[in-house]
Amino acid sequence: MSEKVVSDYNGYDYKKEFWENVDREYEDQADRMAIRKLLPKRMEKFADIGGGYGRLAGEYLKRAHKVIIFDYSKTELEQAKEMYGDKIETRAGDIYKLPFKDNELDGLMMIRVTHHLKHMDKAMAELYRVLKPGGVAVIEVANKRTLPKIARYITGKSKVNPFDKKVANYKEISKDGFYNYHPKYVEDIFLKTGFSTEKVLSVSNFRSKTLKKVFKTDNLVKMEDKAQSALAPIRFAPSIYYKLRKPEE
Numbered sequence: 423m424s425e426k427v428v429s430d431y432n433g434y435d436y437k438k439e440f441w442e443n444v445d446r447e448y449e450d451q452a453d454r455m456a457i458r459k460l461l462p463k464r465m466e467k468f469a470d471i472g473g474g475y476g477r478l479a480g481e482y483l484k485r486a487h488k489v490i491i492f493d494y495s496k497t498e499l500e501q502a503k504e505m506y507g508d509k510i511e512t513r514a515g516d517i518y519k520l521p522f523k524d525n526e527l528d529g530l531m532m533i534r535v536t537h538h539l540k541h542m543d544k545a546m547a548e549l550y551r552v553l554k555p556g557g558v559a560v561i562e563v564a565n566k567r568t569l570p571k572i573a574r575y576i577t578g579k580s581k582v583n584p585f586d587k588k589v590a591n592y593k594e595i596s597k598d599g600f601y602n603y604h605p606k607y608v609e610d611i612f613l614k615t616g617f618s619t620e621k622v623l624s625v626s627n628f629r630s631k632t633l634k635k636v637f638k639t640d641n642l643v644k645m646e647d648k649a650q651s652a653l654a655p656i657r658f659a660p661s662i663y664y665k666l667r668k669p670e671e
């Protein structure tokens with residue numbers, strides 16, 4: 423089945439507007455260190471799903487023999503091609519209908535994409551289909567149960583109940599939707615899809631303008647490194663990373 427793509431990055435300079443025009447060095451480093459901890463060291467065929475312009479390519483190019491950056495946006499994929507040339511293949515399409523064969527990949531990741539997905543169950547079923555038995559998927563989930571969101575709910579500033587397992591759709595952020603997920607909700611989906619969870623990390627724990635000013639990025643990155651495993655059991659960070667495996671047959 424086909425789903426409406428809720429966030430179209432065609433014609434949007436995500437690299438410049440989101441990553442270069444705003445200080446997000448800490449968030450970028452936090453993503454990278456999580457990926458380094460979770461991705462297998464050697465993979466034959468790997469895909470970055472919703473990989474955009476390949477911001478994170480430096481983390482997987484050396485680990486995989488063949489790399490595919492997959493995205494809906496041709497703008498993003500053209501930028502990726504300009505940056506990485508023959509080191510990557512690009513494929514365009516929709517996550518709900520991936521242009522990959524069954525069992526084609528032995529590794530994939532999907533980072534900063536779930537907030538655009540209305541149907542996590544359908545997206546996860548597609549990721550499962552294209553992975554080989556024994557293959558690994560590293561998935562970042564936009565968490566609805568963060569400490570700031572809990573505080574906003576308790577003080578009446580937000581009506582979204584962070585403890586409710588229902589998917590949160592923050593329509594005010596984008597008219598087409600901006601989804602956040604409860605950890606338990608996605609973990610149930612992973613299980614029902616057939617994945618086993620091998621490791622969980624709490625990521626971007628200190629995502630705050632004030633903390634950046636007080637501690638400076640270098641110090642926050644050092645604290646983040648320790649916090650990713652230590653805080654994983656409570657799952658209160660804005661990004662929760664999962665290392666999932668499709669069982670061997």
Ligand SMILES: C[S@@+](CC[C@H](N)C(=O)[O-])C[C@H]1O[C@@H](n2cnc3c(N)ncnc32)[C@H](O)[C@@H]1O
Pocket residue numbers: 426427428429430431432436471472473474475477478492493494495498515516517518532533534535538
């Ligand atoms: C926030 S960007 C993240 C890019 C990259 N993963 C990163 O972390 O820098 C989200 C990306 O997901 C893509 N995307 C959103 N919905 C999609 C869909 N249904 N199918 C394919 N790509 C999609 C967008 O085009 C965009 O490039």
